[in-house]
Amino acid sequence: GESVGLHLPTLSVQEGDNSIINCAYSNSASDYFIWYKQESGKGPQFIIDIRSNMDKRQGQRVTVLLNKTVKHLSLQIAATQPGDSAVYFCAETVLNTGFQKLVFGTGTRLLVSP
Amino acid sequence: EAGVTQFPSHSVIEKGQTVTLRCDPISGHDNLYWYRRVMGKEIKFLLHFVKESKQDESGMPNNRFLAERTGGTYSTLKVQPAELEDSGVYFCASSYGGGSTEAFFGQGTRLTVV
Numbered sequence: 001g002e003s004v005g006l007h008l009p010t011l012s013v014q015e016g017d018n019s020i021i022n023c024a025y026s027n028s029a030s031d032y033f034i035w036y037k038q039e040s041g042k043g044p045q046f047i048i049d050i051r052s053n054m055d056k057r058q059g060q061r062v063t064v065l066l067n068k069t070v071k072h073l074s075l076q077i078a079a080t081q082p083g084d085s086a087v088y089f090c091a092e093t094v095l096n097t098g099f100q101k102l103v104f105g106t107g108t109r110l111l112v113s114p
Numbered sequence: 115e116a117g118v119t120q121f122p123s124h125s126v127i128e129k130g131q132t133v134t135l136r137c138d139p140i141s142g143h144d145n146l147y148w149y150r151r152v153m154g155k156e157i158k159f160l161l162h163f164v165k166e167s168k169q170d171e172s173g174m175p176n177n178r179f180l181a182e183r184t185g186g187t188y189s190t191l192k193v194q195p196a197e198l199e200d201s202g203v204y205f206c207a208s209s210y211g212g213g214s215t216e217a218f219f220g221q222g223t224r225l226t227v228v
Contacts, residue, residue, distance in 0.1 A: 032215060043118070043205050043219030044157070089157065100147070100209060100217050101170060104157040 012111045019077040021108045023090035026071060030092040034102070035064060035075045039086045047075070047088075051095075077110075085112045116140070118220035120206050126226045132194040135223045139188070139208030146189050147209075147217060148181060149173075152202040160204075163189060164211070196227045 013019050025033070031052040036044035050057045050064045050073075057064050063076040073090050087109050091102040121136045139146045148160040160179070161171035165186035174181070178197070183189040193200055203224050207217040 036219075041221065043207075043221045045219070046216055049215065091157075095215065100145070100215065101159050101162060101173075102147075102149070102157075102217070103159070104149075106154075106156045 009106070010109045010111065012113065013080050015080060015082060015112055015114050017080050019075075019080045019084070019110060019112075021075045021077075021088050021090075021110065023073040023075075023105050024071060025073060025090070025092045025103075027092060027094075027103070028071070029094050030103075032093050032095045032100075033064070033066060033073050034091045034093075035062075035073075036089045036091060036104075037084075037086045038089065038107070044089060080110075080112050082112045082114055085110055118206055118208050118218050120204075120220040120223050122223060123221065124224045124226075126228060127196055129198055129227055130195045132192065133196055133225060135191045135193075135204050135206075135225070137189045137191070137206030137208075137220060139206070140218055142210065143208035143218075144186070144211040145209040145217070146183060147207040148189070148191055149205040149207065149219075150202050151205070151222075152199070157205065160191075193225075196225075198227050201225055201227045 034049040035047045038044045048059045048064050061078045065074045087107040089104050089107045091104045093102050119138045127133050146163040149157050151157045159173040162169045163183045166183050180192045203222040205222045207219045209217040
């Protein structure tokens with residue numbers, strides 16, 4: 001069946017370091033991937049997405065890498081700040097006329113120490 | 115512009131009771147989704163509305179769950195009768211449609227069944 005998994009449940013970094021959060025997916029048909037950030041008491045917040053016809057996409061301080069050969073997705077956060085502390089989820093879906101049925105991973109908690 | 119809002123933010127009910135969760139999507143968003151996260155596990159898809167029609171309810175766990183979206187605006191998710199395993203955080207999300215790929219999540223309703 002479909003599954004999206006994460007290698008590490010918790011990642012602790014120092015402020016200013018770069019963070020890398022990894023994710024594995026199993027559905028070869030997935031063509032759209034999203035990273036979400038969830039802070040305590042809030043819902044998942046969109047960070048960055050990537051389509052399967054790309055292998056890298058950059059945003060502000062964040063980069064998503066997609067390796068379709070090994071079905072691996074990663075989120076890189078540059079110069080991590082205390083405000084980046086949250087749970088990060090990867091999600092995958094098969095796009096179909098704007099419809100999104102997201103399959104989420106279990107989440108990685110990022111802890112940033114000052 | 116108001117985001118996706120969910121009511122209540124927390125609910126504690128006894129096993130066997132009925133609870134109704136409400137979601138108000140972003141105005142103009144045709145697509146409305148319900149997801150839930152059981153403690154320690156991944157966020158899982160429950161169902162998807164396009165306007166007032168159920169597009170996909172493959173994630174609904176059983177017939178104790180009933181979702182409605184009368185008039186294509188807000189949606190309710192009723193659990194009757196509630197069981198202990200229904201405890202978790204229920205998220206609602208909405209998206210514009212017409213090829214839009216970004217879904218916006220509400221803050222969630224934390225349901226505790228005791």
